[in-house]
Amino acid sequence: SSHVAWNVLCNSVMFAPLNLVALNNNPDVSSVSNALSSNINNLPLNGDQWDGYTTERANLLQVLEKHHHNTGANPLFLTGDIHTEWAHTLDAPNQPADAGPLGAELVCSSVSAPNVDEILGIPPNNPLTPAAQQIIQAANPHCRHVNLVHHGYSYVTISREEAEMHWLRVSAIGDPQAPVSDKITLTWRKGQGFTS
Template identity: 25%
Template sequence: MPLNLDAWDGYPADRERVLDLFRQHANNAVVLAGDTHSSWAFDLHDDEGDAIAVEFGTPSVSSPGFETFLPLPERELVAAFMRNSPEMRYMRGLGRGWIELDITREQVAAQFLYVSTVMEQEYQVGETQPLISRAGEHVIA
């Protein structure tokens, strides 16, 4: 049963058709998403288990994320998602911020940036190590 009918898992046949189009016409596909307002990165595999593309989900700058309906400590939230999502390579459910992509012919590098607060005008920005997907590999290294 799909976890979220408004996401990939709610449309398995359509998802497979999109991945098939990527396989045929877009050798280095990168999917960007943002509806969850949380940070994550996935390797996308087809039904046969072949790596086809990578997907990055951007956090929101001000809207709340998972904390509104899953009030768990960050470590528990991430552990639960990572344990149940074998294609997931990165997740942060509670941070507010954005993602920056550096796209070249050789690779895409995704770096998540987070603000220390959204409640004040003064804030600091923290950043993650870039997540890299090299051309032709279809996975996050």
């Protein structure tokens, strides 16, 4: 029943879908997708996050969309645990195309927990990680930002009409004197989505 400008939801695992590949958008496998089912378009990458609870996620988005319709409040999910940087636009299931985006999600990186390259033993500045980031964004059009490499933390500055998201990065996690810099700033505006 609240009439606040934002519903901020702190979240332990990524809320937005993370699809490995969008089958219907890939001409090499679209015939396989069509043969399996006309409803199959996405393959989730990690069922241990909200992708393993798609019905519950859809139900929550419907509740948030109804609340948005009644009060104008937008949801903002603040998430961690995946050790990488992400920013997503969130839409409710069956939301009219002209309704504008419902909300956003900011996912912070880890300060020291291993990132993707470190878990896989891939050296820094390799060509695979940037390619993986491009593939992820192509399969997830709601993903505005992803970075699988850097360590750091995040914060959000919230006003009534927008949320300004900041990703800060530390240059060397083993050096207590290592500088921290504000590397990425994105703004999500009500009714528009990401404007930067």
